[in-house]
Amino acid sequence: MDLNLLVALDALIEHESVQGAAAAVHLTPPAMSHALRRLRQATGDDVLVRNGRAMVPTPRALHLRDEVRELVTRAESVLSPPRSLDLARLERNFTVRGNEALIAALAPPLLAEVAGAAPGVTLVFLGEQTVDGHDMARGVSDLEISGAAHPSPAIRSTTVGTDQLAVVMRAGHPLTALDALSIEHFAAAVHVVISRRGRLRGPIDEALAVHDLQRKVIAALPSTAVALEVVRNSDAITVVASRLVRGSDSFARRLLPLALEPLPAVVSWHRRHDSDLAHQWLRAQASSILAGLLD
Numbered sequence: 001m002d003l004n005l006l007v008a009l010d011a012l013i014e015h016e017s018v019q020g021a022a023a024a025v026h027l028t029p030p031a032m033s034h035a036l037r038r039l040r041q042a043t044g045d046d047v048l049v050r051n052g053r054a055m056v057p058t059p060r061a062l063h064l065r066d067e068v069r070e071l072v073t074r075a076e077s078v079l080s081p082p083r084s085l086d087l088a089r090l091e092r093n094f095t096v097r098g099n100e101a102l103i104a105a106l107a108p109p110l111l112a113e114v115a116g117a118a119p120g121v122t123l124v125f126l127g128e129q130t131v132d133g134h135d136m137a138r139g140v141s142d143l144e145i146s147g148a149a150h151p152s153p154a155i156r157s158t159t160v161g162t163d164q165l166a167v168v169m170r171a172g173h174p175l176t177a178l179d180a181l182s183i184e185h186f187a188a189a190v191h192v193v194i195s196r197r198g199r200l201r202g203p204i205d206e207a208l209a210v211h212d213l214q215r216k217v218i219a220a221l222p223s224t225a226v227a228l229e230v231v232r233n234s235d236a237i238t239v240v241a242s243r244l245v246r247g248s249d250s251f252a253r254r255l256l257p258l259a260l261e262p263l264p265a266v267v268s269w270h271r272r273h274d275s276d277l278a279h280q281w282l283r284a285q286a287s288s289i290l291a292g293l294l295d
Contacts, residue, residue: 167233180254
């Protein structure tokens with residue numbers, strides 16, 4: 001069924017005139033006359049009949065008037081872009097997937113913002129994917145927070161800030177006696193690395209090799225939280241984003257004595273959410289919070 005015929009039928013019943021109905025929906029009178037002929041064929045009813053110089057709706061047309069008006073109103077609502085977002089009445093679940101360190105920094109302030117502005121919104125946080133990275137395309141996740149832009153052209157990505165890598169050790173560690181950590185002291189220490197895939201080597205080892213140095217890695221750990229717990233209770237050190245240990249009395253940190261690129265914080269979403277007002281609001285909040293944390 002052509003939705004335009006419903007619009008024409010609504011206008012014809014309301015204005016009881018081909019010319020008036022045509023003007024109301026911005027059609028020419030001949031085009032509206034053609035629509036009336038099609039309506040008569042589709043319904044088996046005259047819809048409008050002449051009564052002297054005027055036209056009047058048939059009994060069936062009058063019977064359909066309220067239903068047709070409701071259908072047209074609903075269609076306009078579905079097909080028209082939303083004009084505003086009522087956060088107080090918004091009820092929706094959003095899934096945010098991301099790098100564990102970034103999620104750990106983002107989740108508390110984002111949850112507080114959502115609870116205050118949109119109490120009907122529920123957030124589900126998931127860890128990073130390890131397989132094919134197509135969760136946003138499948139609709140499994142609404143927003144992803146990571147350290148790199150997504151390669152798919154269907155995914156939008158924006159970098160909201162960067163953070164430096166820091167060498168982290170327990171408070172009172174022997175290396176805390178040094179104001180600045182040399183590359184030799186760094187390489188000579190005992191290390192734990194963070195790798196969800198169990199990799200023992202990475203860019204830090206490649207940078208050390210340039211200086212003919214290598215480090216002793218005693219463990220690859222699946223998350224930053226586990227690595228920090230091991231560091232807290234041993235003389236092992238690790239390398240993490242510096243924001244993770246800001247203001248903590250349990251750890252000391254030193255600048256990484258290697259020239260590595262800072263870690264980007266990237267917010268990504270599927271392009272189908274570009275005009276979704278609720279999604280726009282959520283990603284704006286997430287981006288703003290992360291940018292503030294990385295100042």
